[in-house]
Amino acid sequence: MSDPRIAGASVTQFGKHPERTGRDLFAEAGLEALSEAGIDPEDAEALYYGNFMGELAEHQGHQGPLMAEAIGLDVPATRVEAACASAGTAVREAVKTIRNGEAEVVVVGGAERMTNIGTAAATDALAIAADDLYEVRAGMTFPGAYALMARSYFDQYGGSHEDLAHIAVKNHEHALVNEHAQIQKEITVEDAMEAPTIASPLGLYDSCPITDGAAAAVLTTESYAEEHDLDAPVAITGTGQGGDNLALQDRLHLAQTPAADKAAEEAYGDAGVGPDDVDFAEVHDCFTIAEVFAIESLGFYERGEGIAAARNGETTRDGDRPINLSGGLKAKGHPVGATGVAQLATVAWLLDGSHPRADAVPDSTVGVAHNAGGTVASTTVHVMEVQE
Amino acid sequence: MTESAQDGEYDAWLDSIESDDGYYLECSNGHGWLPPRRVCPRCHDQDLSAVDLPDSGEIASHTTITVPTPQFEDDAPYVTAIADFGPVSVTGLVRDVDPDDVAIDDVVGIDVGERVTTGERAVVFRPR
Numbered sequence: 079m080s081d082p083r084i085a086g087a088s089v090t091q092f093g094k095h096p097e098r099t100g101r102d103l104f105a106e107a108g109l110e111a112l113s114e115a116g117i118d119p120e121d122a123e124a125l126y127y128g129n130f131m132g133e134l135a136e137h138q139g140h141q142g143p144l145m146a147e148a149i150g151l152d153v154p155a156t157r158v159e160a161a162c163a164s165a166g167t168a169v170r171e172a173v174k175t176i177r178n179g180e181a182e183v184v185v186v187g188g189a190e191r192m193t194n195i196g197t198a199a200a201t202d203a204l205a206i207a208a209d210d211l212y213e214v215r216a217g218m219t220f221p222g223a224y225a226l227m228a229r230s231y232f233d234q235y236g237g238s239h240e241d242l243a244h245i246a247v248k249n250h251e252h253a254l255v256n257e258h259a260q261i262q263k264e265i266t267v268e269d270a271m272e273a274p275t276i277a278s279p280l281g282l283y284d285s286c287p288i289t290d291g292a293a294a295a296v297l298t299t300e301s302y303a304e305e306h307d308l309d310a311p312v313a314i315t316g317t318g319q320g321g322d323n324l325a326l327q328d329r330l331h332l333a334q335t336p337a338a339d340k341a342a343e344e345a346y347g348d349a350g351v352g353p354d355d356v357d358f359a360e361v362h363d364c365f366t367i368a369e370v371f372a373i374e375s376l377g378f379y380e381r382g383e384g385i386a387a388a389r390n391g392e393t394t395r396d397g398d399r400p401i402n403l404s405g406g407l408k409a410k411g412h413p414v415g416a417t418g419v420a421q422l423a424t425v426a427w428l429l430d431g432s433h434p435r436a437d438a439v440p441d442s443t444v445g446v447a448h449n450a451g452g453t454v455a456s457t458t459v460h461v462m463e464v465q466e
Numbered sequence: 467m468t469e470s471a472q473d474g475e476y477d478a479w480l481d482s483i484e485s486d487d488g489y490y491l492e493c494s495n496g497h498g499w500l501p502p503r504r505v506c507p508r509c510h511d512q513d514l515s516a517v518d519l520p521d522s523g524e525i526a527s528h529t530t531i532t533v534p535t536p537q538f539e540d541d542a543p544y545v546t547a548i549a550d551f552g553p554v555s556v557t558g559l560v561r562d563v564d565p566d567d568v569a570i571d572d573v574v575g576i577d578v579g580e581r582v583t584t585g586e587r588a589v590v591f592r593p594r
């Protein structure tokens with residue numbers, strides 16, 4: 079069994095591209111990742127592709143073969159859907175395919191087109207990641223669901239909207255040098271506190287934007303990388319996935335994310351590392367409170383302690399364990415089906431020193447990507463390590 | 467447009483709430499669920515029986531939504547809450563109370579109301 083190496087990765091500019099088709103977005107990312115990998119596309123043996131709202135946004139299902147075609151591949155191509163964790167789940171399939179010896183070169187990616195349908199329809203499309211009968215029909219939106227979780231967290235552990243504002247400020251600051259980011263704008267705690275409320279207690283700056291974009295990566299075996307003299311120092315050494323009841327009302331916890339606990343435990347065990355070995359992480363901060371859940375589930379903080387991490391400067395770029403050096407979903411943007419692979423790319427670039435924020439983690443060897451679907455009814459965690 | 471089909475046990479459950487005959491499904495280990503449900507996902511028990519839903523529940527969490535989906539456009543701003551009714555929790559719209567006055571642990575009754583925007587039925591909580 080060989081831990082897959084990341085031979086190349088690419089993300090498009092994240093932002094508003096209402097006039098660009100999903101297939102064009104993915105083609106840009108996929109072709110660049112293949113070219114960066116320096117791998118003959120003829121050698122690719124499979125595509126795993128994440129996408130969530132293709133039917134609603136583009137009236138396009140069956141996107142696997144469409145996207146393989148878009149990057150010039152004639153390979154078995156599978157679309158993987160797990161709401162906002164679609165791409166993380168696609169990564170997991172790609173890792174398994176390489177590890178079990180079925181393929182030596184696998185392309186993994188994802189894309190989402192969201193801004194073309196407008197805010198109301200995009201809010202509607204995102205909401206269907208919740209339980210239609212019992213949540214969507216009770217007015218639940220995606221921000222609304224996280225608002226319920228945030229209020230429950232405050233009630234159980236303490237913390238305030240101002241603590242969350244520090245997370246937004248941090249992630250906006252991190253994104254300032256990330257040219258792929260949707261938002262490159264510094265904000266203050268005051269800005270975040272004064273922004274309009276979208277679902278109390280969460281305001282506009284607690285929420286990630288609606289984003290178009292794509293990401294892709296080329297994974298290969300250690301032996302293929304050696305044989306072809308590829309520059310691929312980063313390996314995916316641990317993969318984990320966890321699930322939970324779909325509807326919040328059916329969960330044991332409103333203020334914890336057990337699906338992420340399970341994914342983290344599995345991924346750490348797989349890689350043979352623990353939370354203390356991790357130098358930095360890219361986590362799924364679709365809302366500021368989601369970053370708190372993520373860093374607690376990843377074992378960086380006890381329950382109830384994660385809320386103060388950004389305010390205390392521990393997760394900022396000059397802190398002990400920077401979180402979301404890319405700007406996170408909050409500032410980098412969240413093209414739902416692409417996010418998990420964009421995180422993978424970011425971690426790889428931070429580890430190999432090519433990311434504009436790599437100077438924050440100069441000697442790092444272990445990075446983690448945490449990708450959550452819906453209200454964390456699906457989560458994948460991947461551990462990445464520098465191999466040489 | 468043809469009338470759309472009923473959503474089976476879900477609509478039957480709404481009917482039961484509407485006629486003050488609300489119920490939930492309970493497994494032999496006391497885990498509560500809403501229909502349709504054939505197995506308890508917590509303990510795998512398939513012996514689920516209908517139990518009377520308590521008259522009142524307590525709000526576990528709530529939010530006032532100002533950016534709605536199109537199906538709730540004219541409802542906004544509105545309060546969505548999860549309320550605990552014994553071993554089962556239900557998500558619904560909180561009505562008859564100022565959104566600023568809704569709080570965790572508030573006692574509510576359950577009812578079926580209409581969405582302002584579409585006129586479709588929705589679970590509604592009112593203060594007790």
Ligand SMILES: [Zn+2]
Pocket residue numbers: 493494495496497506507508509510511
């Ligand atoms: Zn049970």
